[in-house]
Amino acid sequence: MEVRARAPGKIILAGEHAVVHGSTAVAATIDLYTFVSLRFPTPEDNNDALQVQFKDVDLEFSWPVGKLKEVLPELGSKSASTPSSCSLETTKAIASLVEELNLAESKLGLASGISAFLWLYTSILGDKPAKVVVNSELPLGSGLGSSAALCVALSAALLSLSDSLKLDFSHQGWQTFGDSELDLVNKWAFEGEKIIHGRPSGIDNTVSTFGNMIKFRSGELTRIKTNMPLKMLVTNMKVGRNTRALVSGVSERAVRHGSAMSSVFKAVDSISNEVAAIIQSPVSDDLAITEKEEKLGELMEMNQGLLQCMGVSHATIETVIKTTLKYKLATKLTGAGGGGCVVTLLPAYDLVLAGTVVEKVIAELEECGFQCLIAGIGGRGMEISFSGFSA
Numbered sequence: 002m003e004v005r006a007r008a009p010g011k012i013i014l015a016g017e018h019a020v021v022h023g024s025t026a027v028a029a030t031i032d033l034y035t036f037v038s039l040r041f042p043t044p045e046d047n048n049d050a051l052q053v054q055f056k057d058v059d060l061e062f063s064w065p066v067g068k069l070k071e072v073l074p075e076l077g078s079k080s081a082s083t084p085s086s087c088s089l090e091t092t093k094a095i096a097s098l099v100e101e102l103n104l105a106e107s108k109l110g111l112a113s114g115i116s117a118f119l120w121l122y123t124s125i126l127g128d129k130p131a132k133v134v135v136n137s138e139l140p141l142g143s144g145l146g147s148s149a150a151l152c153v154a155l156s157a158a159l160l161s162l163s164d165s166l167k168l169d170f171s172h173q174g175w176q177t178f179g180d181s182e183l184d185l186v187n188k189w190a191f192e193g194e195k196i197i198h199g200r201p202s203g204i205d206n207t208v209s210t211f212g213n214m215i216k217f218r219s220g221e222l223t224r225i226k227t228n229m230p231l232k233m234l235v236t237n238m239k240v241g242r243n244t245r246a247l248v249s250g251v252s253e254r255a256v257r258h259g260s261a262m263s264s265v266f267k268a269v270d271s272i273s274n275e276v277a278a279i280i281q282s283p284v285s286d287d288l289a290i291t292e293k294e295e296k297l298g299e300l301m302e303m304n305q306g307l308l309q310c311m312g313v314s315h316a317t318i319e320t321v322i323k324t325t326l327k328y329k330l331a332t333k334l335t336g337a338g339g340g341g342c343v344v345t346l347l348p349a350y351d352l353v354l355a356g357t358v359v360e361k362v363i364a365e366l367e368e369c370g371f372q373c374l375i376a377g378i379g380g381r382g383m384e385i386s387f388s389g390f391s392a
């Protein structure tokens with residue numbers, strides 16, 4: 002009896018950071034997933050603990066359910082069908098549980114993910130013993146939304162075994178939820194993101210839950226139907242950074258320079274809306290596609306300039322921008338910046354030329370020690386699959 006959930010990462014085509022301050026942003030899923038598997042113990046297992054294994058970071062923990070009951074003040078008082086924020090009291094209690102894990106210095110950055118795990122698990126499934134395994138195809142902390150993918154996959158797995166969803170356990174293979182169930186997953190995942198990001202906009206968990214490509218503003222999503230082939234090169238510069246710190250850095254700058262920063266956010270809003278309009282407008286021929294790519298590239302460059310204004314670029318990002326510019330390709334950071342990943346718009350149709358240009362640019366970037374991948378974008382959102390359940 003096991004449920005497996007998977008949720009994709011994302012790229013942000015325009016609008017990161019500004020979206021936290023009410024501007025429009027455009028995001029698409031990428032075909033790299035975080036997986037969460039969950040199973041309850043059988044009587045033979047004789048297990049009365051909540052066990053979790055985070056495979057990507059080589060960490061494994063176990064809390065006897067008695068301990069959780071003793072420490073967590075609100076345990077059992079939550080309803081899985083009503084997402085709620087973690088209270089100050091529970092935040093402190095979870096922090097004490099995480100502190101007792103004595104994480105090594107190099108793994109302290111993972112504490113917020115463990116806290117989000119404990120909050121989501123105990124809010125949705127209370128004190129039920131279980132074994133949870135997390136693994137991901139996404140690089141962690143690189144701007145591709147691993148935090149949201151974790152929260153979405155976890156919320157989906159937990160909700161699917163709670164009493165709040167009525168699901169078809171006999172269905173074979175991956176299945177998704179209806180819109181109202183997806184909405185519930187998304188709301189819980191947002192609560193988890195709050196613990197990891199501090200002040201998330203909700204764009205990452207929303208695109209990971211619903212899939213495809215979305216325009217997002219102040220918690221509202223509009224699905225985008227692409228009318229052009231979009232090919233993106235994702236380059237991971239492997240420079241570590243922390244989303245929470247970068248997001249709060251932008252907020253502090255916005256407090257120091259209110260009027261200037263609100264103009265920056267307004268400009269980003271216009272850029273995102275133009276990006277969405279270009280992607281959705283009908284195309285007549287290849288020439289029209291090339292024209293659209295040129296406009297998108299220019300908008301990406303403008304967005305990158307404004308991200309630099311917000312203080313979230315990085316010397317390494319500028320290196321990649323210069324390298325791709327030699328090949329007339331536009332690049333911007335994606336996600337929180339400060340390192341992490343950048344995206345470069347690749348020509349979709351000019352295959353002969355694209356082949357050589359793309360190969361050359363990838364070779365040059367890889368020579369610098371960066372990791373490149375051409376991501377499939379705009380695919381499915383969160384999905385679950387059951388095994389070992391009798392119909």
Ligand SMILES: Nc1ncnc2c1ncn2[C@@H]1O[C@H](COP(=O)(O)OP(=O)(O)O)[C@@H](O)[C@H]1O
Binds near residue numbers: 110136140145197336
């Ligand atoms: N597979 C995973 N296993 C453990 N923790 C994870 C996993 N995925 C995400 N996290 C948590 O999310 C954090 C990274 O989130 P964040 O800084 O927002 O970057 P991003 O979302 O761009 O990957 C990690 O430090 C960790 O706490």
Ligand SMILES: C[C@@](O)(CCOP(=O)(O)O)CC(=O)O
Binds near residue numbers: 021204336
């Ligand atoms: C910077 C931001 O716009 C995106 C952060 O994405 P990531 O966690 O770096 O993948 C923050 C947010 O929207 O919650």
Ligand SMILES: [Mg+2]
Binds near residue numbers: 147148198205
């Ligand atoms: Mg994140």
